[in-house]
Amino acid sequence: MKVTVTRSGGFAGLSTRWEVRVDEQPDEDAWLSLLRDLPWDAERRQAPQPDRYTYRIRCEPVPAARPEPREAVIGEQSLTGGWRELVDRVRSLDPSPERATPSRRDRGTSSTF
Amino acid sequence: MSTHTNIARCFIVPPYLLDHIAKLDDPRLEHASHAAQRALASAPPYATVRRGEPAPGQKSMRSTPEAPRREAVAGEPSRFISDAGGSENLPGRLVRSEGESPTADDSVNEAYDGLGDTYSLFWEAFTRDSIDDNGMPLAATVHYGEAYDNAFWDGTQMVFGDGDGQVFVGFTNSLSVIGHELAHGVTQYTANLVYSGQSGALNESVSDVFGALVEQHSRGHSADEASWLIGEGIFSAEVEGQALRSMKAPGTAYDDDVLGKDPQPADMSGYIETDDDNGGVHLNSGIPNRAFYLTATAIGGNAWESAGRIWYETLTTEIKANTDFAQFAEATATVAARLFGDDSSEADAVRSAWREVGVTSPAE
Ligand SMILES: [Zn+2]
Numbered sequence: 379m380k381v382t383v384t385r386s387g388g389f390a391g392l393s394t395r396w397e398v399r400v401d402e403q404p405d406e407d408a409w410l411s412l413l414r415d416l417p418w419d420a421e422r423r424q425a426p427q428p429d430r431y432t433y434r435i436r437c438e439p440v441p442a443a444r445p446e447p448r449e450a451v452i453g454e455q456s457l458t459g460g461w462r463e464l465v466d467r468v469r470s471l472d473p474s475p476e477r478a479t480p481s482r483r484d485r486g487t488s489s490t491f
Numbered sequence: 492m493s494t495h496t497n498i499a500r501c502f503i504v505p506p507y508l509l510d511h512i513a514k515l516d517d518p519r520l521e522h523a524s525h526a527a528q529r530a531l532a533s534a535p536p537y538a539t540v541r542r543g544e545p546a547p548g549q550k551s552m553r554s555t556p557e558a559p560r561r562e563a564v565a566g567e568p569s570r571f572i573s574d575a576g577g578s579e580n581l582p583g584r585l586v587r588s589e590g591e592s593p594t595a596d597d598s599v600n601e602a603y604d605g606l607g608d609t610y611s612l613f614w615e616a617f618t619r620d621s622i623d624d625n626g627m628p629l630a631a632t633v634h635y636g637e638a639y640d641n642a643f644w645d646g647t648q649m650v651f652g653d654g655d656g657q658v659f660v661g662f663t664n665s666l667s668v669i670g671h672e673l674a675h676g677v678t679q680y681t682a683n684l685v686y687s688g689q690s691g692a693l694n695e696s697v698s699d700v701f702g703a704l705v706e707q708h709s710r711g712h713s714a715d716e717a718s719w720l721i722g723e724g725i726f727s728a729e730v731e732g733q734a735l736r737s738m739k740a741p742g743t744a745y746d747d748d749v750l751g752k753d754p755q756p757a758d759m760s761g762y763i764e765t766d767d768d769n770g771g772v773h774l775n776s777g778i779p780n781r782a783f784y785l786t787a788t789a790i791g792g793n794a795w796e797s798a799g800r801i802w803y804e805t806l807t808t809e810i811k812a813n814t815d816f817a818q819f820a821e822a823t824a825t826v827a828a829r830l831f832g833d834d835s836s837e838a839d840a841v842r843s844a845w846r847e848v849g850v851t852s853p854a855e
Contacts, residue, residue: 384767388643389642428672429643
């Protein structure tokens with residue numbers, strides 16, 4: 379299992395991506411339970427606030443397999459509770475994140491994970 | 492100015508701020524706190540106030556004789572700077588109110604002065620009395636978050652981080668950043684451009700335009716003398732870059748090992764379709780930014796007197812929340828013709844700028 383956090387937007391409009399291989403963590407069970415309990419499918423209707431960050435949080439099986447990867451897009455101002463905990467954990471374990479220009483929209487279905 | 496006369500201006504302070512001041516238990520602010528409590532007691536609950544409109548009775552309250560003496564004066568800002576102390580709690584502790592002397596904290600003073608310069612541009616160039624054109628207090632919080640690499644507008648106030656110290660060194664260092672954030676408030680109270688896709692990129696661009704104009708107005712720079720950079724001074728010395736964005740040459744502001752290269756497109760051929768950044772609002776803003784730069788330099792002189800005037804009138808009278816690039820271009824051309832005449836060099840400059848960035852076609 380792999381978790382990626384891509385933070386985009388902000389005043390600078392820079393994208394930063396942090397990544398953690400959950401299956402390589404000594405406390406894998408705690409990670410899995412944190413991931414399982416998050417409300418991935420909850421509807422998030424939030425008015426964007428100018429220059430705040432947007433977080434795209436993605437959880438992917440490695441190697442590619444069922445279940446389907448899960449993804450949530452959350453505005454910085456709504457990043458609380460378990461989501462905040464997850465993002466803070468991922469960031470703390472990946473001290474050299476990848477800086478990237480925002481990914482261009484992919485019209486097809488991604489199947490590379 | 493004593494704290495007591497300061498708070499008299501609170502009849503135009505947003506209730507949330509009054510609420511905040513009323514709850515302060517700092518003994519130095521006792522007068523302010525009591526005055527705010529009195530103001531709250533006589534004001535309607537703020538849930539009933541619709542955004543963009545003065546509170547019911549607000550105007551008359553400003554001239555009521557039994558109100559505390561000092562009235563808010565059009566043409567003078569009403570600034571409140573708070574300190575979040577590294578937390579993410581807003582607004583934080585109030586540390587400098589309008590008329591008070593500088594503090595020992597550079598960030599506080601930079602925010603205070605920057606808000607003053609921004610107020611001055613809007614008042615002197617466009618006779619706009621603050622964000623809502625009704626004397627709304629300018630509230631800002633500094634030292635937000637831990638090593639926070641950002642600044643934002645939360646719908647009611649400006650918020651500035653200190654940066655991580657390695658890439659970014661504090662967001663109050665740049666007057667264009669401060670002007671940019673305050674301009675988000677002006678947009679919210681006028682066209683209220685939807686913060687997504689093209690209307691979102693226009694929202695961003697308008698903030699860059701007025702952020703740049705604040706800096707030019709404050710320095711007395713004409714369009715030819717201006718840097719046309721946004722966020723000069725917020726990078727550390729290690730970063731290979733002049734600023735965060737260049738309105739003159741989008742895509743060239745920085746090229747750094749750690750940050751990568753400035754990703755902004757300079758015309759429609761580079762328009763970025765993305766799901767990130769609310770649909771690339773900070774990226775595609777480079778296109779209308781350059782249209783403004785081309786207009787202002789083609790006209791010459793002080794940008795706030797011509798191109799700035801056209802953009803300001805467009806934002807406040809001519810466009811809707813979901814306006815896209817092409818509609819915005821058309822609106823600026825309409826306004827330029829209205830202000831300066833259809834055959835004017837100003838209107839010509841506007842039309843040719845939008846053609847050059849590929850928003851309108853050469854045939855138009
Ligand atoms: Zn912005």
